[in-house]
Amino acid sequence: MLASSMAPAGPLVADTTQALLPPGSEHPLGTDLLGRDVWTRLLWGGRWTLMMGLVALAITVGVGLPVGLVAGTFAGWGDVVLMRLMDALLAFPGLLMAMAIVALLGPGLSSVAIAVGLAAAPAYARVARSAALEVRAQPYVEAARAVGCSEWRIMVRHILPNATASLVAFAATQLGWVLLNGAALNFLGLGVRPGAPEWGAMLAEGRGYLRDAPWISTFPGLALTLTVLAVNLLADRLQETLRRW
Template sequence: MSAPTVSPSEGQLRRAASALRHDPLALTGAAVLVLLVVVGVAGPWLAPSGINDVDVDRMLQAPSWAHPFGTDELGRDVLSRVMVAARVSLQVGAVSVGIALLAGVTLGLFAGYYRGWVDNLLMRCMDVLFAFPVLLLAVAIVAVLGPGLLTAMIAIGVVYTPIFARVTRAGVLSVREQVFVRAAVSIGASDLRIMRRHVLPNIAAPLIVQTSLSLAFAILSEAALSFLGLGVQPPAPAWGRMLYDGRGFVTDAWWLGVFPGAAIFCTVLAFNLVGDALRDVLDPRQLTVNEARRSTG
């Protein structure tokens, strides 16, 4: 005999999907993200030109019908490079946040469930990482491992791990004292089974919100690393690297910085819009605030 698995997260997710359908800002953000995924996946085939097709005869041409985003200092089509660079940003965001999510949730689960010296040891380590500025720690990790796409993803994943560990631990501390967890313990369920079947499903909501918000910051971090020359290496296109390459042509070729910057801005804004909408629906504290406002209004 086993204790029933309690998973109110299913109802929360349905409520979140319904709320998102009625939120114009969230729908706009979701539409931008869908477009970004399509461009990221099919970018090499949708791009009107090759990303490294050099043509000095058309260097630094302003936006036109032939080149809607203009050309860079080597005559390469900026639109094509922006489109292909979307895949890099999505890849870095997904992999790095995946690393942070896996490591942070694991550490937070053990820290919150076992408490005591396990909690102190794990969370003090997370506090040490959390004390460093995000970009500074990422730069230090990349400096040790060497610049490149893989090391950038690892560095960003490491620096965001403490956030997921803290969110997970806070959720576990509140859930582990619930009746259904005590029931599972009383019938002899193993700790791993309790954490996997009873604790984790009930803290999924804040983790989903944190994941959506962290994706935006991960893309910003990747752009910063690429701007510093520590992320994606040339000739592969990356939005941050394109901003760096265009810094010397700000007055003569404004499009070199405007369009990659606009791509970063729209992507981060879209993730934040979706993340804020999810937080309004899934965060219990936010739900309490919204209900209080409706009752007083």
């Protein structure tokens, strides 16, 4: 949100006379091969990366949560079918599945968000099912069933609210995963267009200059690492806090 006010220039403004300058007073993090300010691109890249991660996480929860809740609430053959399908999807590495989805949808940041979100959905569905089964065995759920509440009503009024704590905590841990894998897809050239200020794409741009201009890749990589680490630490803290409730 503050990128436009904190950045000295636009992320796409090039000046070849300023190419590959090391970090200094004019360019705090140096410039890249086209003379673009790395600090500016890092700030704008954070917006792109975080936006992609949040959209992907919304897709993960939007797909995985209903599947897991339905499977855990209704059990029976529906649970078996849905979970065998999730197991089959989990047999594929998440990044490989995301690459296959991007290949079907075509390159682009939206395709990366959809692909990473769908690739993370089976794991979230598994956790949602486990949480639903745990709540389903509680006495108040049995009491609601005894007075004639339908399974759908039980799922919405009793199981979902009481499973929210664990589901929110796991969603926070999934955010780090989608950020990292989204950046990996952009690094491989499957996401944003060339030259776009995105951390994974910036890593790819600087890999040919690691000896002469290591700052081009170092700072985006450091930003991505610290962001994922911060998200994971926040998720752990959130999980501990919710567990006390």
